[in-house]
Amino acid sequence: xxxxSQHPSWVICKSGTSVKIECRSLDFQATTMFxxxxxxxxxxxxxxxxxxxxxxxxxxxxxxxxxxxxxxxLTLSTLTVTSAHPEDxxxxxxxxxxxxxxxxxxxxxxxxxxxTVL
Amino acid sequence: DAKTTQPPSMDCAEGRAANLPCNHSTIxxxxxxxxxxxxxxxxxxxxxxxxxxxxxxxxASLIITEDRKSSTLILPHATLRDTxxxxxxVRVGNTGNQFYFGTGTSxxxxx
Numbered sequence: 765x766x767x768x769s770q771h772p773s774w775v776i777c778k779s780g781t782s783v784k785i786e787c788r789s790l791d792f793q794a795t796t797m798f799x800x801x802x803x804x805x806x807x808x809x810x811x812x813x814x815x816x817x818x819x820x821x822x823x824x825x826x827x828x829x830x831x832x833x834x835x836x837x838l839t840l841s842t843l844t845v846t847s848a849h850p851e852d853x854x855x856x857x858x859x860x861x862x863x864x865x866x867x868x869x870x871x872x873x874x875x876x877x878x879x880t881v882l
Numbered sequence: 883d884a885k886t887t888q889p890p891s892m893d894c895a896e897g898r899a900a901n902l903p904c905n906h907s908t909i910x911x912x913x914x915x916x917x918x919x920x921x922x923x924x925x926x927x928x929x930x931x932x933x934x935x936x937x938x939x940x941x942a943s944l945i946i947t948e949d950r951k952s953s954t955l956i957l958p959h960a961t962l963r964d965t966x967x968x969x970x971x972v973r974v975g976n977t978g979n980q981f982y983f984g985t986g987t988s989x990x991x992x993x
Contacts, residue, residue, distance in 0.1 A: 768925075798980060807969070808926070808983040857925050859981070871916070871981055873925035 766792045768860050770874035777848055778882055784844045785877045787814075787858030793838035794860035798871075799831075802855040814841040814858075848881045855879075885909065886970045891988045894964075900957040902987050904970030907951040912974050915946060916981070917955045919966040926969065929955065960991045 767790040777783050787797055795816045800808040812833055813821040820833035832844040841860075845852055859873040887905040894900040906915065916931040930937055930944045932953075937944040943956040957964055969986040973979055 770925075800983075807985050808920075810980055810982060813980060855923070859925075870928050870931070872928065873918075875925045876923070878923070 766790075766860070766870070766872045768858065768872045768874040770856075770858060770877050772877060773875060774878040774880075776880045776882065779849050780847055782844055782846045783848055783879060784842055785856055785858075785879075787841045787843070787860070787874055789839045789860045789872075792860075794841075795838060797835060797841040797858055797860045799833065799841075799843050800857045800859070802857060802876075808857060811843075816841075845879065848879070850881045853879055853881045885972050885982070886984045888968075888970055888984060888987045890985060891990070893990050893992055894957075894960045896962060896991050896993050897959055900960040900964065900989060900991070902955040902957075902968050902970075902989065903952065904955070905952045906970070906972045909950050909972050910974075913972045914974070915944065915950075915953050916971045916973060917942070917944065917968065918971065919964075919968045920986075921966045929968075960989075962991050962993065965989060965991045 769788045771786045775783055797814040799811045801811050802808045810823050811826045814833045814835040816835045816838055822828045830846055835841040855876050855878050857876045859871050861871050885908055914931050914933050917929040918926040920926045930939055930942050932944045946953045967986040967988050969983050971981050
């Protein structure tokens with residue numbers, strides 16, 4: 765299947781700093797990518813939809829000025845957590861869709877990035 | 883919002899079939915049923931999906947009821963490596979549409 769990578773796999777930063785997380789589709793192009801956040805023992809929560817060449821669409825309750833998303837190419841989307849605070853510590857996961865046959869599609873997920881804000 | 887209901891946890895003996903149920907009573911005619919699993923601290927892994935016919939691949943089988951209001955994921959011979967959280971998701975089959983995850987079923991395969 766298609767491969768999605770994330771970088772870094774984990775990051776520790778000080779409170780108040782900004783952190784950038786990259787999501788790449790390695791062997792396919794993705795006009796749309798998605799960003800999720802997952803707290804311990806909880807399910808994945810969709811944060812935003814990243815659209816190549818246009819502004820991201822954020823889910824209700826997600827601050828667009830805090831979580832900056834850039835989708836500059838068909839294989840790369842970035843999530844920047846600005847002025848990070850300890851409550852932003854979480855597991856961030858991206859995904860990208862690839863088309864199968866007969867209108868079916870699969871969503872491939874990255875391995876996730878563990879963010880710890882001190 | 884998630885449109886599926888799953889039991890929070892299940893156990894299965896190693897080597898036996900694991901049958902994971904999912905209710906999706908409000909599914910629309912153009913929505914597919916997807917199954918993913920997540921092993922601890924990893925990204926979700928695609929298992930299988932279907933529209934209305936039963937599906938089988940190298941990992942699992944998907945049984946969808948005739949009214950499409952529920953489905954069952956079957957792992958035919960569960961191994962310890964199948965211990966994970968399994969998510970059932972319904973979504974229109976388009977790469978631009980979001981996945982909304984429910985709480986999933988935590989499957990523990992017991993030696």
